[in-house]
Amino acid sequence: MHKTTTMKRILTIIGFSILIFSQGCVKDQIMTRTTVYRPVYKTKDEVRANIKSSNPIALTAPGKLFYKDGYVFLNELNKGVHIIDVRNPAAPANIAFVHVPGAVDLAVRGNILYADMYTDLVAIDITDPKAVQLKTVVPGVFPDRYYASFVPDKGMVITEWIAVDTVLKNNETINWGMMKADAVLMSASSSSSAPGISNGTGGSMARFALSDDRMYTVDHSTLKVFNTAVPEKPVYVKELSAGGWDIETIFPFGKNLFLGSMTGMHIFDISSKDNPFRKGSFTHARVCDPVISDGKNAFVTLRNGTKCAGFINQLDVVDISDLSKPTLLKSYPLTNPHGLSKEGDILIICEDADGVKFFNAADVNNIKQLAQVKGMNAFDVIALGKVAMVSAEDALYLIDFSVPSNPVVKGSISIKK
Amino acid sequence: MAYRRTQFFLLLVTLGSVTIQAQQQHWKPWVLPEAGKLIAAADFSTDYRLNLGLEKKGLMLGVGGAIDQYRFQSYPVYLQARKSIVFRKVNGFLFSSLGYNLKSGTETVSNWSGWWLPSTKEVSYRGGAYTELGLAHAVKIRKKQRIHLSVSWVMKSVQESYPSSIWNPADQISRTINNRVRYTLHRTALRVGWKF
Numbered sequence: 001m002h003k004t005t006t007m008k009r010i011l012t013i014i015g016f017s018i019l020i021f022s023q024g025c026v027k028d029q030i031m032t033r034t035t036v037y038r039p040v041y042k043t044k045d046e047v048r049a050n051i052k053s054s055n056p057i058a059l060t061a062p063g064k065l066f067y068k069d070g071y072v073f074l075n076e077l078n079k080g081v082h083i084i085d086v087r088n089p090a091a092p093a094n095i096a097f098v099h100v101p102g103a104v105d106l107a108v109r110g111n112i113l114y115a116d117m118y119t120d121l122v123a124i125d126i127t128d129p130k131a132v133q134l135k136t137v138v139p140g141v142f143p144d145r146y147y148a149s150f151v152p153d154k155g156m157v158i159t160e161w162i163a164v165d166t167v168l169k170n171n172e173t174i175n176w177g178m179m180k181a182d183a184v185l186m187s188a189s190s191s192s193s194a195p196g197i198s199n200g201t202g203g204s205m206a207r208f209a210l211s212d213d214r215m216y217t218v219d220h221s222t223l224k225v226f227n228t229a230v231p232e233k234p235v236y237v238k239e240l241s242a243g244g245w246d247i248e249t250i251f252p253f254g255k256n257l258f259l260g261s262m263t264g265m266h267i268f269d270i271s272s273k274d275n276p277f278r279k280g281s282f283t284h285a286r287v288c289d290p291v292i293s294d295g296k297n298a299f300v301t302l303r304n305g306t307k308c309a310g311f312i313n314q315l316d317v318v319d320i321s322d323l324s325k326p327t328l329l330k331s332y333p334l335t336n337p338h339g340l341s342k343e344g345d346i347l348i349i350c351e352d353a354d355g356v357k358f359f360n361a362a363d364v365n366n367i368k369q370l371a372q373v374k375g376m377n378a379f380d381v382i383a384l385g386k387v388a389m390v391s392a393e394d395a396l397y398l399i400d401f402s403v404p405s406n407p408v409v410k411g412s413i414s415i416k417k
Numbered sequence: 418m419a420y421r422r423t424q425f426f427l428l429l430v431t432l433g434s435v436t437i438q439a440q441q442q443h444w445k446p447w448v449l450p451e452a453g454k455l456i457a458a459a460d461f462s463t464d465y466r467l468n469l470g471l472e473k474k475g476l477m478l479g480v481g482g483a484i485d486q487y488r489f490q491s492y493p494v495y496l497q498a499r500k501s502i503v504f505r506k507v508n509g510f511l512f513s514s515l516g517y518n519l520k521s522g523t524e525t526v527s528n529w530s531g532w533w534l535p536s537t538k539e540v541s542y543r544g545g546a547y548t549e550l551g552l553a554h555a556v557k558i559r560k561k562q563r564i565h566l567s568v569s570w571v572m573k574s575v576q577e578s579y580p581s582s583i584w585n586p587a588d589q590i591s592r593t594i595n596n597r598v599r600y601t602l603h604r605t606a607l608r609v610g611w612k613f
Contacts, residue, residue: 026457026458026603026604026605027458027603028457028458028459028488028600028601029599029600029601029602029603030598030599030600030601031598031599031601032596032597032599033596033598033599034581034583034594034596034597035583035594036583037583037584037585037586039586078586161586163583163585
């Protein structure tokens with residue numbers, strides 16, 4: 001009897017103890033010390049007030065290129081535009097920096113620089129690069145420029161991201177939505193000009209393209225038209241479907257626009273400037289694909305990559321003699337092609353870690369490599385005359401290819417890491 | 418190596434000296450191997466411990482080491498005190514441990530952070546605090562031999578660190594950062610031990 005009572009007491013004590021200990025004491029506390037990027041917000045008025053030029057600053061995260069009249073306009077991602085004098089390729093000079101918060105794409109017509117300022121289009125007079133003037137703001141034309149997961153209040157924009165050390169408790173996790181798998185470090189598109197006012201020239205991976213007195217822009221799925229007849233007063237005209245999803249680049253040639261998407265190339269007729277219509281498409285596997293054209297053929301580089309998926313690295317030459325039925329002429333294997341440019345018969349392709357390759361493309365059925373400039377991770381190129389302006393990971397290079405079989409790096413401006 | 422040998426020798430001398438002095442003062446040595454079930458937030462787990470020390474007048478002082486298998490297999494070492502109590506005619510012990518949870522080295526683990534990242538990551542570990550507070554009941558089985566049934570709250574701490582990439586949306590440049598994760602794991606332990 002005594003033993004039974006004792007056991008009951010023991011069991012009671014142990015039972016209560018388990019209850020007490022289990023209720024509050026069984027948990028895993030997990031504290032993660034990490035670094036995240038947090039957005040800094042400003043009002044649009046504050047941002048506009050900060051559009052100004054300054055002394056040149058070091059290149060740190062260069063983006064797209066645009067060339068006009070001996071000057072390279074090089075985007076500094078989300079911060080503005082470097083103005084680089086390349087009239088002497090052997091001694092390029094960084095002469096000024098135009099602060100345009102949120103800028104990613106750009107184009108130059110006459111003395112007016114167009115850039116995106118987050119969701120707005122801005123037109124800036126760069127007659128004096130060291131004292132630029134904001135001329136026009138076309139608000140809200142790039143609504144997709146909001147960062148994923150961070151949609152600020154109306155009238156507010158994210159002006160910068162700052163790294164902050166933080167402690168995340170328990171089940172908190174990093175917001176991966178603000179992270180992006182692949183960099184876009186490409187250039188702008190070429191153009192034709194209207195009487196009296198000339199357009200600059202870009203490359204194969206731009207999303208702004210000038211043609212005559214219109215500017216065309218693309219985002220993921222839409223093509224927008226701006227009237228730039230009065231360069232300092234761009235007017236939004238209309239928006240239409242770009243013919244598919246994942247549109248990445250736009251390249252104007254003659255009366256056509258060549259849009260590169262992850263799944264193909266779309267050709268738009270712009271004979272009627274304000275009413276582009278899709279004439280034809282060329283589809284391929286899902287990869288990244290900047291595109292250029294010389295009027296007879298389109299040259300599409302396909303590459304794999306984190307963002308682009310796919311398993312192809314090649315150059316596709318597409319016959320566009322019938323714009324409504326572009327057909328593949330021939331494919332050439334490449335390593336990891338990015339931007340490309342064509343000057344006469346010379347085709348220049350950036351091959352990332354393999355540098356820049358120069359090809360003789362006089363016969364598109366028998367394109368032959370002439371030379372390769374190694375020692376740079378090349379992303380995009382604009383070739384004009386006999387100089388190729390190459391945007392690479394470590395510098396902006398100016399390569400003289402007067403002798404295409406023996407291109408020579410004439411000058412460069414380093415990128416500060 | 419010679420330094421460690423000297424340390425070990427000094428430890429033996431110290432323990433021997435303490436034991437001799439204690440026996441002269443009528444302290445009696447005891448040994449208590451234990452096996453336990455850990456009730457925890459993530460799952461049930463086990464630990465195995467070996468405690469040894471000296472006792473006098475219901476006070477047991479000792480040291481111990483354990484293999485703790487919850488979440489991260491680790492090796493706590495600790496000082497322990499047990500004080501006998503009588504509650505409603507039931508003989509028991511109130512006990513407490515305080516020490517360090519040994520955990521070190523690196524290992525390659527699966528990386529679940531994102532499909533675009535490498536499938537594995539190198540994680541390095543460091544130990545942390547180890548504490549315990551509990552109640553035990555002693556059941557006599559032979560002279561000088563007892564079965565100890567105990568319930569306790571036991572906490573171990575582990576720190577892991579691993580590098581990862583962080584993407585700056587502004588300049589679209591990724592940089593490598595070091596993440597440090599401090600796990601403070603609170604469990605309830607049910608143990609059975611044989612004291613002799």
